[in-house]
Amino acid sequence: MLVAALLTVAAYAAAAELRGDHPDSYVVKRGDTLWDISARFLKKPWLWPEIWQANPQIKNPHLIYPGDVISLAYLDRVAVQPGERKESPVNAVPLSEVEPFLKDSRIVSSLDNLPYVVGLEDNRLRASRGQVAYIRGLEGAAPGQRYLVVRAEKRYRMLERAGMCCDLFQSQDLDARGHHGLDDGTLWSNAVFPTGNTEFLGYELITQTTGTVTRGEVAGIQASTLLLDSEGHDVRVGDRLLPVQAQPYDLQFFPHPPKQQAEYGRLTVMAVADGYKFGGTHDVIAISGGAREGIDNGTVFSIWRRGNSVTDRTKDGLDANEDLTLSEHKVRLPDEFAGHAMVFRTFDNVSYALVMSSVKPARVGYELKHPDAPY
Template sequence: MLSQFRTVAAAAMLTVAAYAAAAQVNEGHPTTYVVQKGDTLWDISARFLKKPWLWPEIWQANPQVQNPHLIYPGDVLSLAYLDRVVAQPGPRQEAPINAIPLSQVEPFLKDLQVVDSFEHLPRVAGLEDNRLRASAGQKAYVLGLDGAQVGQRYAVVRPSVRYALPETTVDLDARGKHVAGAGSLWANYVPTSSRNEALGFELVKVNVGTITALPDGQVEVATLALEDSGREVRAGDRLVPVQAQPYDLQFIPHPPAAQTLGTDLRVLAVTDMFTSGGSRDVIAISAGARDGVDNGTVFSIWRDGSHVSNRHDHPGSSRMDDSLRNGAGRVTLPDEYASHAMVFRTYDKVSYALVMEGSKPTRVGYSLKHPDAQ
């Protein structure tokens, strides 16, 4: 009897699993697809699935595929088993495809980082010939490089923005100090937040160099020979050791962990934009490793429901019609979906994400929710 019950239960579970998988598959999907060079995992998943971020849940590789998370050009994908995507391995002569083109996010992997503080970092005290700026082939003189060795390479970085809530971002001046009054600007653009917290400082790489001389009895500074002709170094810039590759190169889309959605999560900034951006723009968000966010986490982004004036009951009101805050004489509208974004670089309290697709612009201050939110 127990054996029969187990058989019936197993069959029922298999049927439910098959139905759940089928419910996520696009109508009119191709029977098979040969992965091409230049494809992305997100775009291929969208061919088969209604929700590309659910890809790991209904993806099943053949036994000969050692790592089902790595799909290569030449692999043949099909829906041959209970509406689950299976992979028949191809020649495997090229690198595996990624969820997104690395070229779209490479500067954010290599040239930006977020830290809790920067005042303790070594700083540029002066430049060769007392210059105001220095670049490749010139020298920078650095204080605070205790324990450094000749030949060691450092990146020269500059603090540019402080991330925080509720003001989202505050621009920093040449000394890394707050620009007076910068934070109050966001009161006109960003809804109120339940959080009041500093989230970190963004450091921008401006150059790299090699230590050629160390402090001695008379000289107090180390000498850094600059190598990059891109951005110029100035006094007050900071130094961090060059790391070979402190970031991931593969991203597997997946929904956020349950713990991630327990706090007020917001868009902090949009790259090279004042308040808004669109598909394939990079955004900074107010969630990181401490919140359970990792690379590949997918969020949906929502415009907070606006608070409009109740013209019917208050026809003579002169107040603005679309307010960020509720109040007497206003009607609250529902939140509105804007886009989906996938995290590709995670720090403790802040992450960078790429806007994958959406129906309207993504703006600073918008809320982050589960990708299946309705």
């Protein structure tokens, strides 16, 4: 979590640079998290597990307790004096700290086999808590079974561009049935060039509400009855159902760098929660990578605005035209750092991350890199 043993573990000390204003010691308090404590003393708080493990007196790098004294005085060496073990250990990033900001979204590879809303009480266009929805595809469902009502909001795809700096990642809005049409205003952005290979990444499902089955398909009735029993968003015909998960999120998250560095242009911000184009601290972003790229819960990335390629007007003349200048004659500008994000939910091809800190808004299309990336 904190700083390296400077003499015996020089590699850790070099990587885990202390902040200049650190105190001589710190007493762990109830309510602290490893991320918070690390951020107080380290310039790279995601390095705490490796540094913790560099100290042989620490038996478990995930367990420190209120009352423990962290010494930072002697040659910037971390030492821990155990306190009384009367309380629970301090978490890394507990779910309770971040859950208010998380969006209950998930990724599926297909919509075809999911049960769906085929009708609503009194032929309503929309339904909410206390009303019923009629479900097709719940054959054998028993009264009392609970389900999430979800809506397909986006379809994610990747366009591989050979010979160019970055692949393109596309999020396409869907209607309540999970369908997309030719009149959704995204024809240009959905164009697929014959030189590139496209890959489907998944459908994004947004939770609308929850419900309980009150009656199955009986006596010739071809739809089950679902009582909507919690506050949430409206339910429409075409919404899908998923079983309620007892624990959809990890109870705590241990921040760490990516297990492997992705090729430049392969990990980008594909969407910001609630349909925004920009996101800041405590906003949720969808990123174009998942378990197949070695991403797991707790992975920390830095977020970067990709540097523009501009015409050198001084060298090429003041009247140089940006649009007509060939790419090989343009000047590539540096990427610009925007913030850090931590992954909290991972699927095969897409992950969701929470922006932990930011110096400028993160935007759709921004690059994700190793948290230590210098540029």
